[in-house]
Amino acid sequence: MKVFSDTTVYILCPANIFTGGPTLLHQLASQLTSMGIQAKMVYLSQSGTNQVSPVAEEYKKYHLDWTTIPIPDDEKSILIFFEAFPFTSLSNSKIRKIIWWLSVDNYIFRVQEILNRLDLSRITTKPLPRFFYFDDDEHIMHWCQSEYARQFIRCNGVQEKDILMVGDYLENKFLLGNVNLISKKDMVVFNPKKGMETTMKIMAQRPDINWKPIQNMTPQQVRELLLVAKVYIDFGHHPGKDRIPREAALSGCVVITGRKGAAANDVDIDIPDDFKIHDDDFKGILEKIDEILADFLTAYKRQADYRKHIKLEKENFRKELLAAFEMENMTCLQYSAVLNDERGYGLDIVSALLDMEDSYKLQFIIDDRLAQTGFSSSLIFTEKGRRYLLIPDRDKIEILTCADANFLYMEGRIHKIYVKDNGNSTKLLLQQLPEVRNEDVFLV
Numbered sequence: 001m002k003v004f005s006d007t008t009v010y011i012l013c014p015a016n017i018f019t020g021g022p023t024l025l026h027q028l029a030s031q032l033t034s035m036g037i038q039a040k041m042v043y044l045s046q047s048g049t050n051q052v053s054p055v056a057e058e059y060k061k062y063h064l065d066w067t068t069i070p071i072p073d074d075e076k077s078i079l080i081f082f083e084a085f086p087f088t089s090l091s092n093s094k095i096r097k098i099i100w101w102l103s104v105d106n107y108i109f110r111v112q113e114i115l116n117r118l119d120l121s122r123i124t125t126k127p128l129p130r131f132f133y134f135d136d137d138e139h140i141m142h143w144c145q146s147e148y149a150r151q152f153i154r155c156n157g158v159q160e161k162d163i164l165m166v167g168d169y170l171e172n173k174f175l176l177g178n179v180n181l182i183s184k185k186d187m188v189v190f191n192p193k194k195g196m197e198t199t200m201k202i203m204a205q206r207p208d209i210n211w212k213p214i215q216n217m218t219p220q221q222v223r224e225l226l227l228v229a230k231v232y233i234d235f236g237h238h239p240g241k242d243r244i245p246r247e248a249a250l251s252g253c254v255v256i257t258g259r260k261g262a263a264a265n266d267v268d269i270d271i272p273d274d275f276k277i278h279d280d281d282f283k284g285i286l287e288k289i290d291e292i293l294a295d296f297l298t299a300y301k302r303q304a305d306y307r308k309h310i311k312l313e314k315e316n317f318r319k320e321l322l323a324a325f326e327m328e329n330m331t332c333l334q335y336s337a338v339l340n341d342e343r344g345y346g347l348d349i350v351s352a353l354l355d356m357e358d359s360y361k362l363q364f365i366i367d368d369r370l371a372q373t374g375f376s377s378s379l380i381f382t383e384k385g386r387r388y389l390l391i392p393d394r395d396k397i398e399i400l401t402c403a404d405a406n407f408l409y410m411e412g413r414i415h416k417i418y419v420k421d422n423g424n425s426t427k428l429l430l431q432q433l434p435e436v437r438n439e440d441v442f443l444v
Contacts, residue, residue: 001078001096001141003325008038010071010095012081015043015054020243021082021102024145024168026059028080028100031321033064034412036333041066053385058219061404062411063386071095080143083107098141100166101149105239105261143324146241147267164324169314170246172410172435179227179252181300186293187212187229191244194236195258198279206286214244226251230296231289235279238262238269245269246310254292254299255306256285271306318412336360336416337405340367341429345420349444353418354394360416364398365389366405366433402432410435417441 003009009032013025025041032039041064043054055066071079075094083101101107118128142158143166144150150163169175187210190199203211212229214222222244226232232248238261245255255271258279262268269276277284292299322328338353340346346365353362369375371387379390380399387399400408408414417436419426421443430441 001098001325003037003078003327004076006076008040008072008074008077010040010042010067010077010079012042012044012079012085015045016056018056018058020240021106022056022059023243024100024102025080025082026062026064027168027317028321029064030062030411030413031318034332034335035318035321035325035327037325039065042071043068055385060385061407063398063400063404063408063413066384084110096141097139098143100143100145101153101240102145103239104146104149104152105237146262147265148238148262149240151265164320166320166324167241167313167317169317170243170250170310173223174247174250175311175314177223177227177250179250181252181297183228184230184252184296185228186210188231188233188289189214189225189229189248189253190233191236194234194242194244195279198235198258198282198285199233202282202285205282206289209289223247223251226253229253231256231292233285233289234258234263235285236260238264241268246313249303249307250310252300254296254303256288256292269306270309271303275303334360334415335363335413336418337364337366337400337414338362339405339417339419339429339433340365340370341420341422341425343420345422346418349418349420350389350391350397352444354391362397364400364405364408364414366400366402366417368401368432371399371401371404406433406435409433409440415440418444420444 009029011025011029013022029039029041041055043066045054045068054068071077073094075096077095078098079093079095080098080100083099083103084106085099119126140162142153142163144153144163145167150165153163154160189212192199192213192215203209212225214225217225226248229248229251230253232245232253233256234242234245235258236242238257241262245257249255254275255269256275256277257263257269257271259276260279263276266273275288277288322330336353338346338349346367350362350365370377370380370389373382373387379392381388381390388396389399390396405414405417409417417433417440419429419441426443430436
């Protein structure tokens, strides 16, 4: 699907919700933005959600453009929606469409939910909702986050020519983090939202095992728990390529799953077959746990390929997007930011960069003080929850905190950092950007 210079990619997403699916949608918008494509989140508000801002707190660090419905019906633009979106509102629209299959099971649950709400007294006068957009004449491209999703839509008649595999990736704290295998404890971690019936039964049989649930935790607390555990079990339905098994693997856990959903194939969760056990085989599950705890390093080494493939997902995701939008042979824009100091020398660098031709497009100024909403200036304003600095007679530039600049650098949204060379004070200032490599810092 070709993108043009005036193409906008609109990405539908639930408002004020922080879960795996919305995380993928924000990653998509972030990567498209890094490629120079105009991408906008389109937040679907729900009753009872925060109407002041539709952006969940956890996603504000992405600094993405957003809007709300309705969106322009423009044949050059592209609409990307997830499988649980109410398809009936797409009828007769000109905009090009992509359905991204993130969770097959959620699609089925959504269909069941709508059917359960039908007014049976009106089924002869009011047509049923359209659920199945699998026909060629609908002109919808299908992206699949998992092999499980690909198998599902192929079974329902979608042609291979209309299918692209577009996955996702974990955050860099998992991809680049250090794991100390020696400090691991004989602990088995589980998600109480996934396959709890099986988990409760095996826990009852073996109270001597140190079981730990992932429950009421921040993402950082989950990471810390996985870093000390040896085993992660998941006997849920695996509606797509779930995040927590991959996060567990890159945190040094040996992963055991059932054989449902995406865990049934050897593409989505490519661990050796003996680590996939039917959820009613309680004896087999407990024997495998005992085997891992008795010889953890051997079991860990046997899942090396799984960890290797997970680490390649971010690179592959970008390649998949370039292919999906026919951009493989195009040179993507590169972006820069200016790190401001307490004397405000960064403002001079911003003005100088705007006066010259540079291979890096200036996007941000980094300054924790200016980024705070409590800081007031006639040249600073807030728009859609983001802070901007007005450059007199020119334009505006977005203000970032150091934490968000670190994140966007790791996302590939910032490629070069400019900063005034003031010796030791500059070195201290750059310590606030620990992820930035020395070769990407330009001292002015």
